[in-house]
Amino acid sequence: MDDFNSDTDSDYTSYWRDWFISSRGNEYFCEIDEDYLTDRFNLTGLNTEVQYYQYALDLVTDVFDLDCDDEMRETIEKSARHLYGLVHARYIVTTRGLAKMLEKYKKADFGKCPRVMCKSHPLLPMGQSDNPNVKAVKLYCAKCEDIYNPKSSRHSAIDGAYFGTSFHNIIFQVYPALIPQKTYDRYIPRIYGFRVHAPATLIRWQHAQRDDMRKRLRKLEIESGFKDDEEDVEAEDSEEEEEEEEVDMDALENGEIEGGELNNQI
Amino acid sequence: MSTSSGTPESWISSFCSLLGHEYFAEISEDFIEDDFNLTGLQGQVAMYKEALEMILDVEPEEDEDDEEDEEEEDGDDSVEGEERASRRGAADRRHHRMASDLSIIESSAEMLYGLIHQRFICSRVGIQQMSEKYELSHFGVCPRTLCNGTRCLPVGISDVPGEDTVKLFCPSCVDIYVPPNSRFQTVDGAFFGRTFGALFLLTFPDYDITKKGAERISNLEHPNARGATLNNDSEEKEKINGMNASNLAPGLGKGNTYEPKIYGFKVSERARSGPRMGWLRDKPADIQELNEAAAYHAEHPDFSDDDEASMNGAATNSRPPRPPRRTTRRANGGSPMSVEANGQGL
Numbered sequence: 166m167d168d169f170n171s172d173t174d175s176d177y178t179s180y181w182r183d184w185f186i187s188s189r190g191n192e193y194f195c196e197i198d199e200d201y202l203t204d205r206f207n208l209t210g211l212n213t214e215v216q217y218y219q220y221a222l223d224l225v226t227d228v229f230d231l232d233c234d235d236e237m238r239e240t241i242e243k244s245a246r247h248l249y250g251l252v253h254a255r256y257i258v259t260t261r262g263l264a265k266m267l268e269k270y271k272k273a274d275f276g277k278c279p280r281v282m283c284k285s286h287p288l289l290p291m292g293q294s295d296n297p298n299v300k301a302v303k304l305y306c307a308k309c310e311d312i313y314n315p316k317s318s319r320h321s322a323i324d325g326a327y328f329g330t331s332f333h334n335i336i337f338q339v340y341p342a343l344i345p346q347k348t349y350d351r352y353i354p355r356i357y358g359f360r361v362h363a364p365a366t367l368i369r370w371q372h373a374q375r376d377d378m379r380k381r382l383r384k385l386e387i388e389s390g391f392k393d394d395e396e397d398v399e400a401e402d403s404e405e406e407e408e409e410e411e412v413d414m415d416a417l418e419n420g421e422i423e424g425g426e427l428n429n430q431i
Numbered sequence: 432m433s434t435s436s437g438t439p440e441s442w443i444s445s446f447c448s449l450l451g452h453e454y455f456a457e458i459s460e461d462f463i464e465d466d467f468n469l470t471g472l473q474g475q476v477a478m479y480k481e482a483l484e485m486i487l488d489v490e491p492e493e494d495e496d497d498e499e500d501e502e503e504e505d506g507d508d509s510v511e512g513e514e515r516a517s518r519r520g521a522a523d524r525r526h527h528r529m530a531s532d533l534s535i536i537e538s539s540a541e542m543l544y545g546l547i548h549q550r551f552i553c554s555r556v557g558i559q560q561m562s563e564k565y566e567l568s569h570f571g572v573c574p575r576t577l578c579n580g581t582r583c584l585p586v587g588i589s590d591v592p593g594e595d596t597v598k599l600f601c602p603s604c605v606d607i608y609v610p611p612n613s614r615f616q617t618v619d620g621a622f623f624g625r626t627f628g629a630l631f632l633l634t635f636p637d638y639d640i641t642k643k644g645a646e647r648i649s650n651l652e653h654p655n656a657r658g659a660t661l662n663n664d665s666e667e668k669e670k671i672n673g674m675n676a677s678n679l680a681p682g683l684g685k686g687n688t689y690e691p692k693i694y695g696f697k698v699s700e701r702a703r704s705g706p707r708m709g710w711l712r713d714k715p716a717d718i719q720e721l722n723e724a725a726a727y728h729a730e731h732p733d734f735s736d737d738d739e740a741s742m743n744g745a746a747t748n749s750r751p752p753r754p755p756r757r758t759t760r761r762a763n764g765g766s767p768m769s770v771e772a773n774g775q776g777l
Contacts, residue, residue, distance in 0.1 A: 354629035363672035375710035
């Protein structure tokens with residue numbers, strides 16, 4: 166039953182991985198290399214996690230040839246999907262896996278950030294736990310550094326452990342060029358053009374936190390990743406005697422940033 | 432103007448039941464019939480009169496105001512040309528005109544309805560209607576994982592039509608999101624306006640905004656997040672700058688922010704790929720830290736501009752600035768803000 170040459174004979178045996186990643190709801194997965202799957206070292210510990218481990222592995226690698234009833238087949242099928250997911254979490258942090266996920270990220274296969282100010286930045290899948298059956302998959306936006314629920318219910322049923330807690334951070338360490346420019350853009354609640362007191366104080370507090378962070382980073386000479394880096398550094402360099410001017414610059418700058426899109430309709 | 436009640440379904444309710452129009456409230460005819468509420472819209476909408484008649488399901492009147500229609504019918508149909516020559520024609524000419532312009536009037540009516548809607552949902556009746564829709568989760572929930580499905584409010588980021596589509600405002604993280612379903616990406620944000628979201632929160636300060644859709648809010652006796660029991664005056668609740676402290680961004684702050692980790696270790700701020708946006712989801716551990724607006728400004732002159740400094744200095748313990756256009760709602764039973772004082776028993 167291991168027919169590598171035909172994919173019409175049976176759902177169970179032909180190019181199982183092809184079928185798996187192309188089936189509806191599995192758009193977040195990439196295809197794991199045969200080599201990776203057959204290297205037992207990569208599967209360390211999974212035999213205790215997956216029921217019918219050997220059969221499931223055979224199914225995933227298209228060498229399944231057990232003659233069994235449908236119920237059994239269904240169970241093994243389920244195990245195979247679980248096994249694939251768990252191996253997937255390990256695979257996507259390898260060099261080849263990262264490259265494959267990068268392609269999908271560039272095509273925005275994982276969706277786009279729902280936050281308006283992120284301007285449809287592509288998302289990455291992630292888990293909140295590395296243990297299976299804890300939390301469903303979430304989507305990470307590198308621009309606002311927050312996590313979101315998938316839009317579609319068929320995705321929100323996928324186990325987060327199939328992507329793991331580390332992948333989306335590792336990919337930006339491996340490909341630092343991918344780190345998006347961070348932005349100050351944000352929503353400010355207004356009533357007839359006036360800021361609302363309570364959220365406005367919170368927003369000012371948050372901006373103070375942000376500026377503290379930027380000062381810390383500047384002291385350490387670490388790039389903060391905000392687009393207006395240079396202006397700020399200059400303002401800082403001029404130091405105390407020109408504090409008045411710095412205030413003006415900051416006020417102006419904030420006015421521009423916050424107002425760029427939202428203020429001018431007052 | 433006479434209202435025809437012959438049709439089983441009014442234009443307004445059929446408009447609101449269209450796919451993608453789930454966010455709209457049904458404007459009461461009284462509101463539309465009060466010309467004061469329509470001030471200034473005449474200039475913004477083409478074929479204003481016809482559009483208004485369509486919204487109100489009024490039979491078109493027989494009078495002529497046809498200048499703009501001439502271009503529409505500039506076809507080479509000779510019969511039509513003759514008819515145009517004998518211009519004080521008759522009812523059938525009128526019918527023809529209606530048929531050819533129906534789509535234009537229809538789109539004008541939608542625009543007009545949207546612009547009235549922007550005003551209506553800030554009125555007392557309108558905001559009440561929207562609160563019922565909010566309770567039933569008609570506007571969906573926040574996509575942010577750590578907001579745990581807080582219900583959202585529809586808002587625009589501009590009051591001018593044609594600029595951007597409707598967005599969802601999440602009071603839990605004080606941010607706006609694109610509605611998940613693409614059918615809302617054809618709905619103009621100006622039909623909801625920038626004011627509604629924030630005004631809603633000030634109008635109904637006793638909503639526990641962290642509650643999920645299934646739980647009803649109508650019972651005001653619920654314990655709030657800090658365990659205090661409420662009464663209708665809600666005077667015992669902790670206030671912060673004119674809001675209940677438990678309602679100021681409950682989805683932010685420690686425990687509700689995402690910390691990037693690799694194999695269990697936090698990614699350092701000092702890394703090139705380290706976290707930079709933590710501030711966006713942060714909140715002081717003690718919310719009262721925000722109360723000292725004046726002290727805050729003394730400490731951080733970076734963020735003061737003159738108006739704001741003086742405003743905050745004076746208003747540390749009072750309500751947020753009131754909208755200046757209260758008077759526009761007078762015809763409709765007072766300003767929406769008056770609900771804040773006496774309208775808490777929904």
